[in-house]
Amino acid sequence: MVNRSKLVVLSTLVLLSGAASVPAQQPKERSHVERFSTPEAKAGREESEASAKLAANPNDDQALNARAIARIRLGRYHEAFEDARRAVSLKPADSDYQANLGYVLWKLGRPEEAINAERTALKLNPKNTTAHYQLGRFLLRLGQQKDLNEAVGELRKALELDPRQYEVRFELIGAYRELGNLAEAAAQLDVLQDSRPTDPRVFYVTGLLDTDRNDLNSALKNFNEAITRDPTMFAAWQDLGLAYMKANRWTDAMNAFAELVRRQPNSVEAAYFHALALYNSDKTSEAESEARRTLRLDAGAVEAHTLLGIILASRGNANSEAADALSQAIALNPNSFDAQLYLGRVQYSMKDYAGAAKSFRAAVTLNPRHAEARFFLGTTLELAGDSNAAMSEYQELIKAQPDSAMGQLGLGALLVKQGRFDEAVVALRRAVALNPKEFEAHWALGRALALKERYAEAVQSFQTAISLAPNRSDAHYQLGLALRRLGRTEEANREFGIVERLNTEFRTSTKPL
Template identity: 25%
Template sequence: MTSRLRRIPMVLGVVLLLSGCTPSFQSGEPARAQLLDPELQQNSKAAYHMLLSFLMSKEGKRGEALGEMRKAVEADPDSAYLRLLLAQQLAQNGSLEEALDEAQKAVALAPGNVQGWMLLSELQLSKGLTDEAMENYRRVLQSDSGNLEAALRLVNLLRGRSQYNEAVEILEKTAAARPKDPLGPYYLAKLREEMKDLEGAALWFRKALAINPSFTTAYLELAALYEGAKRWEEASGVYKELLEVEPGNQRAMARLGQLLIMQDRFQEASVFFEKLKQLHPANSEIRLKVGLLYLELKRYKEAIEEFQANLNQGMKVDQNRFYLGIALEEAGETARAMEEFQRIAQTSDLYPEAVVHLAGILEKKGDLEGAISAVQKAREALPAEELLVRYLARLYTKSKQFKEAIELLQNALEQDPDNAKLHFALGVAYDKAGDTASTIRQMEEVIRLEPENADALNYLGYTLAVQRIRLEEAEQYIRRALQKRPNDGYIIDSLGWVFFQQGRLEQAIQELERAVELVPADPIILEHLGDALLQRGDRERTIELYKKSLELDSEERTEAQKELLKEKLRKLLEGEK
């Protein structure tokens, strides 16, 4: 059921200066911090025109404002301050060439004016003079290594050229010059992350947090870094740290809950999503997530309440109705479950799955004919739907209508010849019909289409083992399947059975014992272990395993196979007498 647990969309909302964008000029009037420049106190005419320019700009009269600023510069041509103001207004009016000229004159008049060099660099970038702009940012940093704005702008340009070593060196110097500012380490972390240096990025995020333990964005970015590396435990730990600092952080709750779901830790995950539901009781996405968690935890009554609440609000009707049907089915309320599945529209993406669940209920009730009829009716509307084709073929096979199952799948494959799922289903149908050679061919075709398909690898390997043919090849297929699913009891059973057929008895028993530990209630695995132990001479345990196997039912075992097992058990019991 874990696949039902879909992610809740969240927006981080972090604006990074390391975005690689060319700096843009901001509209509006210039900053007033330098309004009473000492130079202007000696030149009342220049000050008059400057103030008039400010007033015009405030009223939105940009043309008149620019004219007054030109007069101010004419009145005091040696004022770097006025030339910078003029350059800003020219840039805002789109006169970039003239603005660049004024900025150059300003820095020539006042070489120590950092803002002048910064404005000049921005104008140079707007004209495509990247090398010149970079040199000017370097000039600013030589005189002020702690200038974060200059550092970030230069780093942006270096990133564009993949000159990461210099970018790192610049940010490290900036961070050292600002020991109490977490932004230097933070941007170093982002740069290291871009360089695929996960450990380096994590180290600098930690340094940022050491300076400011309440730096929410750094926690979130560090956790996301670990998530990207699939280091779920470390990511979870970071989210927990953030929640200690900021208990109400909903982003951390949602992500931590999702990580716990990915680790199948549903009980822990439910705690965080229940808190989110308390904060947002009308949020249908959160209620859906809570309902799915309750479904995983077998808290069916509560799951039903969540899905029903969403339905009452008219939220995501088909989705909530589908999961409501599953919850009702699991809770044993099959009549209500069938009603919900039947109410899902044919146009819904969930309609085929709903039909399969409906047919599954009928099948469990012993109404195999009704199950077949329900799927056939659905196929009238969706004749090419693969899920319905495969499920109907399975029902035909179960009712021993092998010809119908095989023809159905062959017809589907004519329309979709490279569909591995259909080939697999056809292989199973051939197997149930007793056509082993065709089963082997179909499974080989699945593996050709999907070389890592663990189910097909295991099915083919086990089939070869049962037939006692190509046993070395069978072992290789099964080992490949185990690489994909190393703790799958059924695949481990197949490996044990290959060993048994090869005469490697102790290895067979070792693998079959492990398979029984993983799947203790599978009758075929129990019988396999009994066969191996009998060959070793452990009659008492074999009798116990055969009896337990016969007590369990399995679709995988034919009546003839059951009778054969009964005969084996009878002979053992008679031997005891």
């Protein structure tokens, strides 16, 4: 008797233990039909042959296992499960049957049972390559950090038993990447590059490792090579788009995801990333349509609800609908930092300061080191009349991040309100030093200096603020006041004239809703 062969299911990159043992004999020459049949047609014939044997003997465990494998290839997992289960019940000591049962259980969404089946297979035969591979693969797919080292161990055992199983090396690269062990991942990739230099997947995983090293140019080159060799490699299309996003090449990202959406119109992830790329390419209307399409595909897509809320808020006239979308995201996942942060911003713009404070506090709880979230929380508390709580937030921000311009700005602006001008000037000078491009910091510093009657210095601060935001009428007005205090009446009147012009333009350009 010969050992059971190992069949490679290329469509799923999963090894399955072979069908029944057969007496050693010279292989029969395959017919023309067999040589040129599709995998589906071949699986169909194997299913029919196994069914014929089972009609003669319903308890033929080898035929049950063979039919289970054929049905797996045909994607009929419930039927495959019944066959695999019966094969195991007839011959529970067969390691291969247990391994195949584990694979079917995995495909049916029963991961714990699948893992137990693979462990049972290995107890029966510690040298079962398929069971080692599938156990390692399943542990890796579960995504639990505690399981990664065991996953690596199982995959390495599979390779030790059969170094020719290149599918195992692809999985092992994934496991090492999850562990952050890029050196070991690269070592496995070297073997694949030598043995399979034209395989599109080799270019794809090379691109993934390039991304891990932040070598985006090389990653883009390899992802593009992968999809050129295999345009149906959807994961490569997605990672190509993500690499373009990381490189801030939003138009290229938009085009990559547009192609992925064309190829996978029902993919929720593809639709979401397409909407995100459209939005960042300043195609707001198209982005809104695509975000809504994403939600038609999956109404529970938290990121899509969040993105839709952000898009609606950017319109400036749909804050109520934006708040609804962001609230829905939070209802689905209260731990969504982005949804909490942007809901707070929308509520702030709607002057719902109590609601905004609640949302910003939730965001800060989720990410205590996020400067913008804590700054907005402090600002909202300040507007709600709780100056002490606002001061605590600004001080906490500065304590955690001494170089935070936002923290110094919030603290300085609040000190101005409290009449503590000397302290305010110190904080605001620190803010403009940390971020010379921040309009609000220069504006607030100008106000503090003017209130200290240091008008010449105030003029300089207001002029810098105006250079950063020429259309801010409040800055022109404060500059005019400071100039007038210095007796520079003509210049002051010119600033007041600009204020009048800007206000007139605003009134005439704003249409009633």
